[in-house]
Amino acid sequence: MKTSFLTFCLLWGSVIFCNAQTGISVSPPRVYFETAPGQTAVEKVSITNASKSTVLDLSISLADWAYNENGDNLILPADSLSNSFAKWVTISEGSYFSLKPEETRDLTINVNIPAIVDPKTTVYTALLFVTQMNPVDDVNAQGSQIKLSVRSGIKLYCRPTGLAKVKKLEITDLKFDSKEGGLALAFQNQGNVWTDGVIYTDLLNTGTGKSVKIEEAGFRTLPGDKRVVKIPLPKDLAKGNYTATIMMDFGSDSEMEAAELKFTYE
Numbered sequence: 484m485k486t487s488f489l490t491f492c493l494l495w496g497s498v499i500f501c502n503a504q505t506g507i508s509v510s511p512p513r514v515y516f517e518t519a520p521g522q523t524a525v526e527k528v529s530i531t532n533a534s535k536s537t538v539l540d541l542s543i544s545l546a547d548w549a550y551n552e553n554g555d556n557l558i559l560p561a562d563s564l565s566n567s568f569a570k571w572v573t574i575s576e577g578s579y580f581s582l583k584p585e586e587t588r589d590l591t592i593n594v595n596i597p598a599i600v601d602p603k604t605t606v607y608t609a610l611l612f613v614t615q616m617n618p619v620d621d622v623n624a625q626g627s628q629i630k631l632s633v634r635s636g637i638k639l640y641c642r643p644t645g646l647a648k649v650k651k652l653e654i655t656d657l658k659f660d661s662k663e664g665g666l667a668l669a670f671q672n673q674g675n676v677w678t679d680g681v682i683y684t685d686l687l688n689t690g691t692g693k694s695v696k697i698e699e700a701g702f703r704t705l706p707g708d709k710r711v712v713k714i715p716l717p718k719d720l721a722k723g724n725y726t727a728t729i730m731m732d733f734g735s736d737s738e739m740e741a742a743e744l745k746f747t748y749e
Contacts, residue, residue: 506532506533507532507615507635508529508533509635510528513638514526514637516594517643521598523594525594529588529589530589530613531585532582532584532586534584534585535585537619538581540615540616541582542578542616545569545610546559546561547561549705552710552711554710566604566606568596568608571597572593574592574593575591606641606676607640608638608641609639610637610639614632614633614634615632615634618632646675650676650735652680652704652733653740654731654740654741654742655669656669657743663715668682668711668729670740671708671710676706678704678734679702681701681702682700682730684730686716686725687725687727687728689723689745716748722749724748725747727746728743729742
């Protein structure tokens with residue numbers, strides 16, 4: 484029987500499992516650092532061996548990450564991006580450790596911000612990986628022997644203090660895609676902080692007066708991000724002329740972003 488090797492990756496979640504034998508719980512999945520240039524910021528994350536029988540040998544490594552236009556995560560080698568701060572990060576407990584079944588250990592993340600930083604960069608990012616080094620034996624759906632391991636990613640954000648925080652999103656386009664049967668909303672983060680929020684969509688059938696609410700969609704962005712969010716329409720939506728109203732709530736004390744589109748659904 485052929486043996487193959489498989490690493491099971493489920494990033495950004497607080498708990499991941501390969502099977503009953505191996506799993507990692509990470510809390511929190513995102514860590515935010517804010518401190519003045521020349522100072523050190525310290526935060527802790529908890530790593531738990533969720534298995535009841537398997538000892539996990541774990542390693543710590545760093546990488547870079549970014550969002551693409553659709554909001555998916557892109558993973559790159561450490562120090563690849565201009566806003567990477569992977570080189571500023573150290574772990575007090577070292578790069579290797581073991582966890583007994585159901586054991587929890589805190590990791591201390593230190594970020595040493597240089598005294599001089601680029602004033603144009605308002606948000607820095609990095610990615611901390613916790614990777615299982617001792618895969619367990621298992622069998623896949625085809626009956627082949629495999630090696631299973633877990634890998635969890637913790638997103639790190641760093642913002643030097645001293646700058647006023649500006650939350651600003653701008654909708655740049657809203658259109659109806661008849662081929663895909665949905666709306667496409669384009670917007671850009673024009674502020675200087677990481678910004679998340681919720682998109683609310685209402686449809687009004689102008690012929691019947693019937694209103695339809697679309698399931699809300701969440702999003703996260705970094706400064707400068709350009710994003711396209713596809714909003715599917717209900718499969719049982721009646722044909723007719725519609726007005727779509729989009730509202731973006733992103734926690735700004737002064738404004739929300741909105742757009743309106745008239746289209747025909749045939």
